[in-house]
Amino acid sequence: MTYGAANLNDDGAGPKSTLASTVYHQLRDDLLGGILEAESKLRVEWVVSKYGAGASPVREALNRLASEGLLGRHDQRGFFIMPISAAELEELTRTRCWLEERALRESIAHRTAEWEEQLVLALHRLGRASRLSPQNNLSSLNPDWEKLHRVFHRVLISACRSQWLVGFCEQLSDHAYRYRQMASDSESAQRDDLGEHRRIAECALDGNADGAVEALINHYQLTAAMCMERIRQSESLKSVAGKAARARR
Template sequence: MASSLYERMRADLLAGRLLAPGRKLQIEFLSHQYGAGQTPVREALNRLTSDGLVEQRDQRGFAVASVSAADLVEITDTRCWLEEIALRKSMGSGSAQWEEDLVLAYHRLSRTPRWLNQEIREINPEWDRRHRAFHRALIGGCGSRWLIGFCEQLADQLYRYRALSVPKISPDRPIQQEHEALMNAIAAGDPDRAVALLTEHYQQTARIVLEDPEAFSG
């Protein structure tokens, strides 16, 4: 029960569906919301605190983790630094399995529409899943489960920030072309260009959120 509840709450926190950042998480409210007892709710909240998605406040219970522009910049920069290492190691590994997995992930992503409804900025959840899988595949050949794990944790945090600004995301951003250019650099065996393109890809997303005046209003 606690594990299933944890996954449901985690998905809702990442997508911004539960409560706004900084808002208090009432145990009774969550028990009612998820149809679960208070003990599994507390267990799930403790795990989510370890993930950095929930804050435990002394004598005041739990709250949705707060957000800030400075935090977004720090998380984005750190992800860029770590994924540079992971991507360079993946490209240098010469693994045919990594290349096959990456091409498959890219192919699946490129065939999936990004929007369910472009006019109201409703992102296709299947595109979201395949986009995440593509970025996971990019670094999947680095040979370090620890490095991949750290990158995944940062990706979770940035997904949460991105969800704050989904209504402001421009449908005209050539994100497919960004992915294609990255794949071309990898196919050409050019790690410097691949890293530069991946870094700009992440920094562009951060700039979109930073330029949204409502993203940090809570």
Template sequence: MAKLLTNEKENGKHSSGQVSTLATSVYDRIRMDIVSGALKPGKKLRTDELRLRYEAGNSPIREALNRLSSDGFVVREEQRGFSVAAISKVELQELVKTRCWLEETALRQSIENGDSEWEERLVLAHHRLSRVPRLIDPKSAARNAEWDRLHREFHMALIAACGSRLLLGFCEQLHDQSDRYRQLAVAASYPARDPMDEHEAIYLAAIDRDADKAVDLLLNHYQKTAKIIEESDLSFDM
């Protein structure tokens, strides 16, 4: 195990830039663990435990937690510290509604603006996703982290040519917040659908530059996911 950063190192030997770089790394790892469900909703995020888990010092941990709080993945309560944000049906519905609003615009603009480079990126993203199994073991519903990564890449590739860095950033954040619900309910959602058929239809409509059809398919895709999650045995208001 890599040697933990000490407070002395943070205050003396590490510049603010180095601490910021470490904080970004810790932020990415904690965020990934929250989205994947490794850190459950409501879990207390104690600094001493996080230092051991992520092999980082107090300053990067605090900076990462503050950023995650701003992004809505973590909540901070006075005198009680940080914890993983709870989940609820109301929040899920709001996330999906907002995601549909934003990604309709992003997808329409991406289809209108997309050049050959965008098409190549989308073709490659779809091809890679189609070749990887969604679960490592369907019987146990053990999720495949590589599929999750490629799934995210495919959805971001669809809207990559929208022409707005800010819009892409909002869509990316909403994707991760929504995906936390999907991954927490993966055991219930797996037998209920074949998402590759849905991805294939969205992909073909986008490549054919049929914006109306692509948008309709994409929004139905998100709404179907939300319905399956709502009807699952996932414990909400955690």
């Protein structure tokens, strides 16, 4: 995704803030998209070189990402990319289900005609998009689909009357996206993704909060199970590679 400096001056503080925001968004996209290797160190000098910014805006961007939990920080030793783990995915999914259940129930309870129209439109647009990217041989998520997917889930809880709650749900969605990237090619072959979203929307539009919550939680748990399988496969391969390396010594 390309970000222009003109629309990244989040706080109106001038060119330095604008540049820091540009680095923040570019680095954030790369972190969430799995472009940068998990657990590797992020030295300020390397980020300066890769993203073409000075050390001061780079440090500002890195600190901002660390505050969001997308980067870790060692005292006096700089930043590192947060690892992917089965334990984190389990906690993330559980917490996401807790928060979004409350947000969805509140949204349904306070739904309006405008909200219903937005939800129907979001589902329609999602259904017309290809989930996987043809540019990458259908092996990764289509960025256009991902935007529509985020809109659908955002609209779903948008009537809950709490921007704090929506914000927390958005943050958890960002972290979940890192994991979904790992299972993107296998997910679509093993599930009716559009059918899952349609079931959630239909229950929500009918005012069936229990049904909508059940469908939403099943949707998240199925994704988590597929991601978990990929994590276990990756951990198994690392274990085998480690044993082979030790045997050669």
